[in-house]
Amino acid sequence: MEMRRRLAALGHAGLDLLFPPVCAGCGRAGHLFCPRCAQAVEPVPQPICARCGRPQPAAVAQCAACRAASARPLRLSRAAALHTSPLRQAIHALKYEQQPELAVPLARYLIAVFAEPPWAGLDATLDAVIPVPLHAQRLAERGYNQSELLAAALASAAGLALHPGWLARSRETRQQVGLDAAQRRANVDGAFVASAAVAGCTLLLVDDVFTTGATLHACAAAALAQGAAAVYGLTLAMPAYTP
Numbered sequence: 001m002e003m004r005r006r007l008a009a010l011g012h013a014g015l016d017l018l019f020p021p022v023c024a025g026c027g028r029a030g031h032l033f034c035p036r037c038a039q040a041v042e043p044v045p046q047p048i049c050a051r052c053g054r055p056q057p058a059a060v061a062q063c064a065a066c067r068a069a070s071a072r073p074l075r076l077s078r079a080a081a082l083h084t085s086p087l088r089q090a091i092h093a094l095k096y097e098q099q100p101e102l103a104v105p106l107a108r109y110l111i112a113v114f115a116e117p118p119w120a121g122l123d124a125t126l127d128a129v130i131p132v133p134l135h136a137q138r139l140a141e142r143g144y145n146q147s148e149l150l151a152a153a154l155a156s157a158a159g160l161a162l163h164p165g166w167l168a169r170s171r172e173t174r175q176q177v178g179l180d181a182a183q184r185r186a187n188v189d190g191a192f193v194a195s196a197a198v199a200g201c202t203l204l205l206v207d208d209v210f211t212t213g214a215t216l217h218a219c220a221a222a223a224l225a226q227g228a229a230a231v232y233g234l235t236l237a238m239p240a241y242t243p
């Protein structure tokens with residue numbers, strides 16, 4: 001690691017020659033996320049629920065999960081792709097294996113879906129892109145917020161303002177992995193606080209993975225409590241099944 005750090009002074013070109021990047025999807029040398037893996041990323045199959053973006057047997061305005069939700073602070077949300085191999089491995093590497101540079105190739109999927117409906121009609125109404133925040137302690141441990149890196153790439157490509165400071169975690173939460181839908185809601189309920197700056201604004205929340213939607217809903221509720229006009233959600237991936 002020390003050697004790698006010293007070599008970094010030689011510049012990235014030299015570093016890549018000596019330590020070629022290894023694909024986070026398949027492990028082959030040469031790319032952070034190789035063309036073969038990029039080709040294998042699965043789009044969310046149509047038709048979908050118009051509100052939450054989950055695949056459905058037929059196109060619906062609201063699926064059973066959306067109808068069952070007591071509060072629906074998100075106006076609508078979409079995922080760019082399915083949380084399946086090899087994207088799943090790449091997201092894991094981005095989050096847990098200290099590979100923040102993966103945000104650039106992975107953000108391509110967010111940028112691509114953002115050019116399509118419903119975003120192509122909504123983009124002009126958005127005042128800010130806000131990443132789902134990490135708790136300060138987790139941010140300090142990881143050194144970066146993967147959702148902020150994804151949101152920054154999208155905001156830059158779309159010409160939108162990025163405001164990571166408009167949303168914060170007010171308390172630490174357990175990892176959502178391994179929790180059922182009700183546990184996930186309870187885990188993140190009230191865990192976020194929005195800045196007064198969101199008042200009157202239409203916001204796009206960005207996160208890495210949409211599972212039950214509990215995290216995005218808790219963030220959206222915090223923004224609406226501070227007077228946000230409307231909140232939308234966009235994530236890189238969602239599971240192929242409804243949990």
Ligand SMILES: [Zn+2]
Pocket residue numbers: 023024025026027028033034035036037038086
């Ligand atoms: Zn690969």
Ligand SMILES: [Zn+2]
Pocket residue numbers: 049050051052053054062063064065066
């Ligand atoms: Zn739905």
